[in-house]
Amino acid sequence: MTRILIVAPSWVGDMVMAQTLLIRLKQLYPDSLIDVLAPAWVLPLVEHMPQARRGIANPFGHGQLRLMERYRFARQFRDQYDWAIVLPNSLKSALIPWFAGIPKRTGFVGELRYGLLNDARKLDKAAYPLMVERFALLAEPAGNPVHRPAGLPHLQVTAEETALARQTLQLSDSRPVIAFCPGAEYGPAKRWPTGHFAELAQQLVAAGKQIWIFGSAKDAELGAAICAQQPEHCVNLCGKTNLSQALALMQAVDHVVTNDSGLMHVAAALGKPLTAIYGSSSPQFTPPLSNQAKIVSLNLSCSPCFKRECPLGHMDCLNKLTADQVLQAMRRR
Numbered sequence: 001m002t003r004i005l006i007v008a009p010s011w012v013g014d015m016v017m018a019q020t021l022l023i024r025l026k027q028l029y030p031d032s033l034i035d036v037l038a039p040a041w042v043l044p045l046v047e048h049m050p051q052a053r054r055g056i057a058n059p060f061g062h063g064q065l066r067l068m069e070r071y072r073f074a075r076q077f078r079d080q081y082d083w084a085i086v087l088p089n090s091l092k093s094a095l096i097p098w099f100a101g102i103p104k105r106t107g108f109v110g111e112l113r114y115g116l117l118n119d120a121r122k123l124d125k126a127a128y129p130l131m132v133e134r135f136a137l138l139a140e141p142a143g144n145p146v147h148r149p150a151g152l153p154h155l156q157v158t159a160e161e162t163a164l165a166r167q168t169l170q171l172s173d174s175r176p177v178i179a180f181c182p183g184a185e186y187g188p189a190k191r192w193p194t195g196h197f198a199e200l201a202q203q204l205v206a207a208g209k210q211i212w213i214f215g216s217a218k219d220a221e222l223g224a225a226i227c228a229q230q231p232e233h234c235v236n237l238c239g240k241t242n243l244s245q246a247l248a249l250m251q252a253v254d255h256v257v258t259n260d261s262g263l264m265h266v267a268a269a270l271g272k273p274l275t276a277i278y279g280s281s282s283p284q285f286t287p288p289l290s291n292q293a294k295i296v297s298l299n300l301s302c303s304p305c306f307k308r309e310c311p312l313g314h315m316d317c318l319n320k321l322t323a324d325q326v327l328q329a330m331r332r333r
Contacts, residue, residue, distance in 0.1 A: 002029045005077065005102060007086040007093050008038035008046075010062060011185070012243070012262025013286065015042040016153050016269050018087055020132040020289075022051035023151035024139040035081075037096065044243040045266075048155040058096075065092060074099030085138050086117065106138050131286050152289045153269040157251040165248035171235060175210040179250055179267070181258035182226060183219035183238070187308025189280035190259050192318050192326075197226045199323035200257065205233045212237055212253060214246055214263055255330060264288050275330050279318040280305050296321065296329045 004025060008018055015038060022034055036046045037056045046055035059073065060066060070092075077100035084097035089110030097105045098116045106119040114120060121142060128134050128146065132153075137146040166173070182197050184190035201211045210233040213223040217239030227234035241249065247266065250256065256267040256274040260281045267274045268290035276288045278297040282304040287295065297303070303317040310317075 002032040002083060003081045004029075004032055004034045005081040005084045005097065005100075006034060006036045006052075007058075007084060007088065007097065007107075008036050008042070009087050010039050010042065012042055012045065013265040014087075014131070014262075015045045016155070016262070016265035017132045017286070017289070018135050019045075019049050019051070019153040019155075019269070020150045021085065021087070021135040021139055022049060023153075024136045024147060026051045027147075027151075028139055041243065044247065045155065047244070048157060048247060050156055060092070067095075070095050071099045076100075077102070087135060087138070091116065108134075108138075129285055132289060153265070154271070155247060155266065155269040157247050157270065161244070161248040162251050165241070165245040166252060168245070169235075169237065169240065169249070171212070171249070172210065175208060175233060177253040178204050178209045178211055179253040179256040179258075179272075180211055180213045180223075180226065181215060181256065181261055181263040181267070182213065182222045183215040183263075184259040184261040185216075185218075186261075186281075189305070189307050189310050189315060189318075190261065191222075192259055192277045192279070192321065194222050194225045196318075196321070196323050196326075197222075197257075198229055200326055201226055201230050201234055203323060203327055205230045209233070209254075211235065212249065214238065214241070214250065257326060257330065260286065268293055275326060277318070277321065277326065279303060279315070279321075280307050280310070282306070294329045294332060296326055 009015055033053050035054050036052050037058050040057040043055040046052050074096040081102045083104040084102040086094050086107035091111040091113055094113045094116035104119055105117045107117045108123045109120050132150050133146045136150045180197055213236050215238035219238040223236035223238040227236045251270055256272050258264040258276055260278050264276050268288035273292045275294045283295050298317055298321050300317050
């Protein structure tokens with residue numbers, strides 16, 4: 001029996017994609033026990049991954065070294081694991097497995113981690129452009145190629161969880177539900193304009209749908225603006241759900257319209273039909289991992305630029321993408 005500790009990423013989308021690594025580990029080591037060390041805000045995702053035994057809250061935020069505290073925290077893991085796989089590329093993320101004395105410590109070369117990792121791999125970015133394949137590659141013996149096709153993330157949500165969340169938020173089942181995810185933590189150049197979402201909402205409500213808007217408290221103003229024209233059949237859930245409730249409620253929707261964001265990856269991992277809108281980013285690196293996904297992009301010469309804000313000041317890649325174009329993509333089978 002192999003006991004494995006995964007040091008996980010902090011972003012919701014990256015945590016979803018990391019499930020591909022867990023799937024591959026279970027294929028290679030069926031009797032393994034896999035624990036995931038991750039920030040508290042992404043642990044609800046781990047709880048819905050059947051490959052993981054448990055999630056462990058990582059108390060150290062981004063940029064916090066707190067060396068002695070890390071040392072004391074790591075000592076609880078001494079003699080508990082045979083193998084640690086470190087997904088973030090930072091030096092700090094490799095400290096806990098090293099302090100814990102975990103015999104095998106795997107990860108990609110980055111930030112002077114030699115010694116902290118004793119199974120340090122060099123990543124060929126051209127050979128492995130997809131982040132999911134980069135994660136899954138770390139399950140393989142050093143020098144071996146990734147197993148293809150990589151397993152698709154699949155989060156498991158029960159009907160009871162969905163019913164409870166729906167009851168708690170007092171959400172109607174009188175109309176089919178379309179989910180909107182208008183936020184993108186990365187920055188404005190990933191966000192389709194609020195006015196375009198509002199126009200799409202108007203068309204969908206006229207067609208007999210209702211809209212649920214998902215996001216964090218930071219997205220509440222976006223959600224309110226989208227719902228302003230359709231208050232009767234549009235519910236702004238931004239900041240009103242925890243991540244577990246968002247998972248449960250998204251399981252109940254008929255279609256998801258989303259920016260390239262963490263919630264896009266959640267929707268894909270739930271198997272939801274979705275339309276993903278790309279502006280400054282590219283589906284060649286972090287696509288929605290689902291055969292139910294449709295990608296909408298204008299593919300302008302200036303995109304993808306991978307910038308948080310448009311360097312040209314016009315954001316044509318998203319501003320010129322109309323609600324009618326997205327609606328047409330939603331209807332394509």
